[in-house]
Amino acid sequence: MINMDPENVAVTFSxxxxxxxxxxxxxxxxxxxxxxxxYVFNRISEDEVRVSFTFDAVLKKYDEDHQLVDECPSxxxxxxxxxEEEIEVILDLLSLEIGSGLxxxxxxxxxxxxxxxxxEFKNNRLIVPSKTRELYPQFAKEENRGLGLALxxxxxxxxxxxxxxxxxxLFAALEQLFYNKGKRxxxxxxxxxVRGAMDALPLSSEKRKIILDRVCxxxxxxxxxxxxxxxxxxxxxxxxxxxxxxxxxxWNKYRSVITHGELISRRDEGFDYVVSQIDTIVESILRxxxxxxxxxxxxx
Numbered sequence: 047m048i049n050m051d052p053e054n055v056a057v058t059f060s061x062x063x064x065x066x067x068x069x070x071x072x073x074x075x076x077x078x079x080x081x082x083x084x085y086v087f088n089r090i091s092e093d094e095v096r097v098s099f100t101f102d103a104v105l106k107k108y109d110e111d112h113q114l115v116d117e118c119p120s121x122x123x124x125x126x127x128x129x130e131e132e133i134e135v136i137l138d139l140l141s142l143e144i145g146s147g148l149x150x151x152x153x154x155x156x157x158x159x160x161x162x163x164x165x166e167f168k169n170n171r172l173i174v175p176s177k178t179r180e181l182y183p184q185f186a187k188e189e190n191r192g193l194g195l196a197l198x199x200x201x202x203x204x205x206x207x208x209x210x211x212x213x214x215x216l217f218a219a220l221e222q223l224f225y226n227k228g229k230r231x232x233x234x235x236x237x238x239x240v241r242g243a244m245d246a247l248p249l250s251s252e253k254r255k256i257i258l259d260r261v262c263x264x265x266x267x268x269x270x271x272x273x274x275x276x277x278x279x280x281x282x283x284x285x286x287x288x289x290x291x292x293x294x295x296x297w298n299k300y301r302s303v304i305t306h307g308e309l310i311s312r313r314d315e316g317f318d319y320v321v322s323q324i325d326t327i328v329e330s331i332l333r334x335x336x337x338x339x340x341x342x343x344x345x346x
Contacts, residue, residue: 052102053159055119057129060094060154061137064147072146082136084129094151101129105159119157127311134309152207193335196222200328209321210304216324217301223331224275225268237262269298278327297324 063072078089084099103125105117137148196219203215278285
């Protein structure tokens with residue numbers, strides 16, 4: 047695809063104080079009218095500050111058939127990525143200075159160029175509850191605590207727009223569904239063999255006790271348990287063990303780097319796809335689990 051010259055894109059979004067309840071209400075003073083580099087802050091109310099800036103991006107491109115393609119500016123433009131990280135750093139510093147968490151207001155981004163303007167999307171889809179009223183009396187007595195926690199984590203994941211938070215919640219939901227916390231890796235016979243081998247080592251009783259306690263409590267990792275217990279289909283066939291290890295390993299890698307504080311762009315297309323993938327799978331597992339319990343309830 048052949049690119050044309052870049053165009054100027056104007057961006058606006060709003061920031062608000064996170065968890066700003068009536069019991070702990072923080073207000074933006076009139077001093078919230080300033081600029082930090084390219085970013086201009088304008089106070090529009092005591093509860094909201096509008097941020098605006100511009101950047102250049104290629105919006106007109108010729109495809110392989112020499113047809114001119116117009117792209118509306120959005121958060122998914124490759125050129126936008128570096129500015130998103132700059133915004134996050136500024137909000138990090140401001141949050142530290144004022145002692146309150148600042149966050150970008152959901153659905154507040156507006157992008158505009160000379161040829162295209164990003165407009166608010168109106169979703170008129172009706173949502174109708176049908177199964178929960180029948181299921182709740184049986185599910186409220188559910189002994190499988192893992193399923194209940196997985197449901198809670200899934201609801202938390204669909205309640206946020208940041209895919210980084212979604213990734214952490216969704217992997218945690220898989221852990222609750224498939225990680226048997228009570229299952230030790232070594233059998234009783236194997237532990238006896240380890241104890242016999244320890245007797246031959248010149249260790250103090252204190253060290254021997256510490257090592258044996260840890261050996262007896264070695265458990266399989268959540269990642270291993272998910273790989274062993276999660277069956278995934280590709281069409282009408284189960285995916286291979288190697289494919290499953292690679293897939294779950296990718297999910298675990300992203301979850302791990304996020305929880306350890308490394309930065310991932312929430313607009314990265316590869317990461318966005320991975321989050322969509324695990325979301326679909328977790329939702330499918332939960333639906334099957336609920337439907338299974340509904341059929342059990344009907345039989346009883």
